[in-house]
Amino acid sequence: MSDEGTKWVKEKDGIYWPTEKMKEKAFVSDPEIYKEAKENPKKFWEQKAKELIDWFVEDWDEIQKWDPPFFKWFEGGKTNLSYNCVDRHIEDKKNKPAIVWEPEPVDEEQRILTYGDLHEEVQKFANVLKELGVEKGDAVTFWMPMIPETAIAALACQRIGAWHSIVYTAFSPEAVRKRMDDAGSDILITADGFYRRGKVVELKDNINEALDKVGADKCLVVNRADADPEMVDGRDHFLEDVKDGVEASCEPEELDAEDIGFLLYTSGTTGKPKGVKHSVGGYLVQAALTMKWVFDFHEDDMFFSTADIGWITGHTYTLYGPLIHGGTTLWYEGSPDHPNLERWWEIIEENEVNQFYTAPTALRMLIKHGKDLPDKYDLSTLRVLGSVGEPIDPETWQWYFEKVGGGRCPIVDTYWQTETGGILLTSLPGMGPFVPGVAGVPLPPVNYDILDKDGEPVDKGAVVIKKPFSPGMLRGVYKNPDKYKEEYWSRYGDRIYFSGDEGIKTEYEVGGQRLLKIVGRMDDLLEVAGHRLGTAEIEDAVQMVDEVAEVAVVGKPHDVKGEVPALFTILVDGAEPSEELKKKIVKSVRQEVGPVATPGEIFFVEECPETESGKVIRRFLRSLLEDEELGDMRTAKNPDCLRDLAEKVGYEGPQDIPDYNC
Numbered sequence: 001m002s003d004e005g006t007k008w009v010k011e012k013d014g015i016y017w018p019t020e021k022m023k024e025k026a027f028v029s030d031p032e033i034y035k036e037a038k039e040n041p042k043k044f045w046e047q048k049a050k051e052l053i054d055w056f057v058e059d060w061d062e063i064q065k066w067d068p069p070f071f072k073w074f075e076g077g078k079t080n081l082s083y084n085c086v087d088r089h090i091e092d093k094k095n096k097p098a099i100v101w102e103p104e105p106v107d108e109e110q111r112i113l114t115y116g117d118l119h120e121e122v123q124k125f126a127n128v129l130k131e132l133g134v135e136k137g138d139a140v141t142f143w144m145p146m147i148p149e150t151a152i153a154a155l156a157c158q159r160i161g162a163w164h165s166i167v168y169t170a171f172s173p174e175a176v177r178k179r180m181d182d183a184g185s186d187i188l189i190t191a192d193g194f195y196r197r198g199k200v201v202e203l204k205d206n207i208n209e210a211l212d213k214v215g216a217d218k219c220l221v222v223n224r225a226d227a228d229p230e231m232v233d234g235r236d237h238f239l240e241d242v243k244d245g246v247e248a249s250c251e252p253e254e255l256d257a258e259d260i261g262f263l264l265y266t267s268g269t270t271g272k273p274k275g276v277k278h279s280v281g282g283y284l285v286q287a288a289l290t291m292k293w294v295f296d297f298h299e300d301d302m303f304f305s306t307a308d309i310g311w312i313t314g315h316t317y318t319l320y321g322p323l324i325h326g327g328t329t330l331w332y333e334g335s336p337d338h339p340n341l342e343r344w345w346e347i348i349e350e351n352e353v354n355q356f357y358t359a360p361t362a363l364r365m366l367i368k369h370g371k372d373l374p375d376k377y378d379l380s381t382l383r384v385l386g387s388v389g390e391p392i393d394p395e396t397w398q399w400y401f402e403k404v405g406g407g408r409c410p411i412v413d414t415y416w417q418t419e420t421g422g423i424l425l426t427s428l429p430g431m432g433p434f435v436p437g438v439a440g441v442p443l444p445p446v447n448y449d450i451l452d453k454d455g456e457p458v459d460k461g462a463v464v465i466k467k468p469f470s471p472g473m474l475r476g477v478y479k480n481p482d483k484y485k486e487e488y489w490s491r492y493g494d495r496i497y498f499s500g501d502e503g504i505k506t507e508y509e510v511g512g513q514r515l516l517k518i519v520g521r522m523d524d525l526l527e528v529a530g531h532r533l534g535t536a537e538i539e540d541a542v543q544m545v546d547e548v549a550e551v552a553v554v555g556k557p558h559d560v561k562g563e564v565p566a567l568f569t570i571l572v573d574g575a576e577p578s579e580e581l582k583k584k585i586v587k588s589v590r591q592e593v594g595p596v597a598t599p600g601e602i603f604f605v606e607e608c609p610e611t612e613s614g615k616v617i618r619r620f621l622r623s624l625l626e627d628e629e630l631g632d633m634r635t636a637k638n639p640d641c642l643r644d645l646a647e648k649v650g651y652e653g654p655q656d657i658p659d660y661n662c
């Protein structure tokens with residue numbers, strides 16, 4: 001293995017190994033841990049649960065109960081996330097910054113919340129929720145930007161055992177309404193607005209109609225941008241008004257490890273987003289362990305995750321992970337390109353950030369428009385860099401490693417999902433190896449495999465997770481156990497979790513396992529700029545336009561965003577393609593799903609390739625967009641349409657498309 005002081009050294013074939021310095025500092029550096037943990041996985045997790053978390057009752061019926069495909073961890077144990085993130089640090093870290101908030105406007109002062117401040121604010125907010133009638137087990141929907149009150153509100157829900165259901169602000173009011181409806185949530189927490197690219201994005205005034213439709217009882221509004229929103233008497237309250245006068249003390253609920261901690265809606269393979277259920281105890285243990293080991297997170301570290309709270313990464317690593325360990329998390333309100341493309345580098349230098357966690361799409365954007373800008377800043381406090389949400393291509397990896405990490409920092413390419421609650425798979429900082437474009441191996445003691453469609457192990461195929469699992473895995477889909485079984489536990493039976501991703505077992509090894517490269521989704525999900533979207537949701541929105549008869553949505557490769565939604569649209573008789581119609585379609589998608597799903601390309605076509613039973617063969621559409629071989633076109637009942645489609649999309653692939661009409 002190579003070692004040159006603090007610089008990482010590349011071995012043959014572009015593999016990087018940790019330096020001695022990193023190995024010494026890291027919490028784990030001996031690959032034996034993978035084997036040891038597997039010898040007694042339940043013991044391993046029990047030990048971590050006791051070591052990393054504070055429990056009110058540290059005693060459980062069984063460490064794990066497994067009734068495939070349902071499982072429980074640490075049931076009978078009592079704990080609370082808010083207690084673990086706040087109260088337990090109060091004694092010795094009262095004046096230490098817990099959250100450092102960087103507003104987008106550069107002339108606005110940074111806000112720092114110490115653990116003492118957080119303790120006070122979270123208790124007050126919890127009492128506000130109680131006054132508004134929120135009880136344990138109620139779903140509280142958030143449509144909140146990256147401001148400190150969002151963190152406070154989430155911790156307040158945890159404190160009283162209410163479930164937050166946080167919706168990303170780039171989803172539309174209609175998307176919020178659907179999620180409130182599904183969760184049976186009658187309270188929304190939002191803000192008047194927030195700053196993005198120098199402008200105020202209004203929230204409250206945009207959500208009024210959706211609140212009426214869903215029949216919400218209460219709406220709590222944080223004043224962030226002085227946007228002076230319309231307020232409905234009796235239903236809408238400014239936080240400032242209701243907070244005034246509430247008691248400052250609220251004891252955390254002693255929740256069972258198996259109580260629900262929160263819901264998070266995510267796209268599935270059918271139209272309706274699924275409410276993924278996470279537990280209190282298991283989630284907490286997994287968040288704690290992965291935060292510590294994957295990011296080599298020590299309690300004096302300053303962690304900067306750019307992930308918005310509306311996504312699982314925002315939950316586990318922008319919010320909970322750093323606080324569980326009594327560290328400091330940096331929250332940034334706005335966009336990386338405001339007021340210029342140096343904003344993140346400036347934030348890292350000014351705040352002496354130690355770990356930086358972001359998505360490849362953002363890095364590609366920064367490379368494209370400002371690849372040398374990190375050189376202007378002192379980024380030497382950084383120790384670990386993270387990547388998440390989509391595969392990181394080797395060029396982007398190399399730039400991140402050299403320009404941002406100065407050749408000193410490992411890049412943890414963390415593979416996981418909303419459903420897994422925390423990181424599942426990566427190379428660890430003290431162990432490596434790090435191979436650009438290759439994610440790594442599961443955290444001990446989790447098992448993965450790659451299977452073909454018959455369930456046989458192969459080198460390239462479906463990524464599955466096998467026993468022993470981690471305690472942070474989802475506990476189900478809210479109000480829909482069938483969906484849970486069907487989506488994850490049916491392809492290979494009820495003992496093997498199907499991730500929906502395709503992967504490759506590479507030749508590299510650590511701890512007796514081969515490192516995994518993630519190829520991408522095998523189902524109808526898109527990863528647009530690292531954001532997960534269902535094609536079915538977008539199709540439903542397009543279908544609402546009167547002129548549209550049918551539509552098929554697939555991902556089109558994009559050099560910055562990874563992929564963008566491309567629409568193959570068939571119009572009803574008499575409707576004509578036009579720019580106006582394209583605008584109408586875009587409007588409908590933005591309204592029903594949100595700006596995050598804005599179509600990248602709209603093709604008006606006569607027909608799509610279909611199977612005998614009338615199902616659109618998306619594989620052909622994707623190959624046309626990616627200029628790839630299409631394979632045997634006669635598997636479609638109407639192969640003749642492919643020629644027309646090839647012309648429309650400007651196909652330049654290797655395969656000749658015959659004219660089946662002749």
Ligand code: PRX
Nearest residue numbers: 388389390391413414415416417418518532
């Ligand atoms: O396709 C995989 C991709 O993101 C999907 C999960 O999306 P979501 O639930 O929104 O969670 C994203 C953040 C954890 C996965 O099924 N994905 C996530 N991380 C990676 C990735 N693809 C490749 N490499 C990764 N590191």
